[in-house]
Amino acid sequence: MSTRIAFLKGHGTENDFVIVPDPENAIDLPPAAVAALCDRRAGIGGDGLLHVVRSAAHPEAKDMAAEAEWFMDYRNGDGSVAEMCGNGVRVFARYLQRAGHVSEGDLTVATRGGVKTVHIAKEGDVTVGMGRALLPEGDVTVSVGERSWPARNVNMGNPHAVAFVDDLAHAGDLLSPPPFSPASAYPDGVNVEFVIDRGPGHVALRVHERGSGETRSCGTGACAVAVAAARRDGADPALTGAPATYTVDVPGGTLVITERPDGEIEMTGPAVIVAEGEIDADWLEQLAR
Numbered sequence: 001m002s003t004r005i006a007f008l009k010g011h012g013t014e015n016d017f018v019i020v021p022d023p024e025n026a027i028d029l030p031p032a033a034v035a036a037l038c039d040r041r042a043g044i045g046g047d048g049l050l051h052v053v054r055s056a057a058h059p060e061a062k063d064m065a066a067e068a069e070w071f072m073d074y075r076n077g078d079g080s081v082a083e084m085c086g087n088g089v090r091v092f093a094r095y096l097q098r099a100g101h102v103s104e105g106d107l108t109v110a111t112r113g114g115v116k117t118v119h120i121a122k123e124g125d126v127t128v129g130m131g132r133a134l135l136p137e138g139d140v141t142v143s144v145g146e147r148s149w150p151a152r153n154v155n156m157g158n159p160h161a162v163a164f165v166d167d168l169a170h171a172g173d174l175l176s177p178p179p180f181s182p183a184s185a186y187p188d189g190v191n192v193e194f195v196i197d198r199g200p201g202h203v204a205l206r207v208h209e210r211g212s213g214e215t216r217s218c219g220t221g222a223c224a225v226a227v228a229a230a231r232r233d234g235a236d237p238a239l240t241g242a243p244a245t246y247t248v249d250v251p252g253g254t255l256v257i258t259e260r261p262d263g264e265i266e267m268t269g270p271a272v273i274v275a276e277g278e279i280d281a282d283w284l285e286q287l288a289r
Helices: 031-038 086-098 219-232 281-288
Strands: 004-012 015-021 048-054 070-076 105-111 114-120 126-132 140-144 147-155 159-164 191-199 202-209 213-215 244-250 253-259 264-269 272-280
Touching (some): 031 048, 048 086, 086 105, 086 114, 086 126, 086 264, 086 272, 126 219, 159 219, 191 219, 219 244, 219 253, 272 281
Parallel strands (some): 070 105, 159 191
Antiparallel strands (some): 004 272, 048 070, 105 114, 126 264, 140 147, 191 202, 244 253, 253 264
């Protein structure tokens, strides 16, 4: 392990990440090390970690290397592995631009949820092609305290339960995962979004992210909410033949989500790198043992 390990810190609508550039996949990052790096008191602090690796150098991504040079090896704040992170992809692309690996325009990023198309605009926002949503059948219920709501099961490469509520305060503190039923709907846990309406094509959410707790934003969650809202509002693009666009307010800012008639979903929002430095390699190596 190198004695000098670079890191950066970035966020997308205040969903924040520790970024560890590691093109050749040479840094050992077991769950305990990731959790320590994401710790807001004893580490750097973040909702998750973006491990930046060339696709050809990572066993989970080498089959995608022909389509995407870079792999986003994303980890939740507790160190667990995650399939995808929409805000994370935007910040990942911003890092690649900052490092000189890419420039404004189009690029592709490999993720465990597949290869994602990204566009870095001149005005600064980043648009990510998030793929298509899957809508598993079956009723789902989520609960907070004595309240329960029906939820829409939406899979964006990772699982979501979307509940429309009267007041975002009804979501509680979101420190622990909101209970859901049936358990078989989400055998590996779920991201839960609580949603209110703010106007036509305009909603707001709070979210409990699996493995991270409540976060300031969730990109895949915003997409899941837009899909659920479109179905609720009778605006399914596959049926209407017209794109459905929703403005989604999250605690950390605003995202714009568009679902096209072919089912493809695009998410547009900011991505910011705020700091860079070096990790104490001895400290990290002890955690990796």
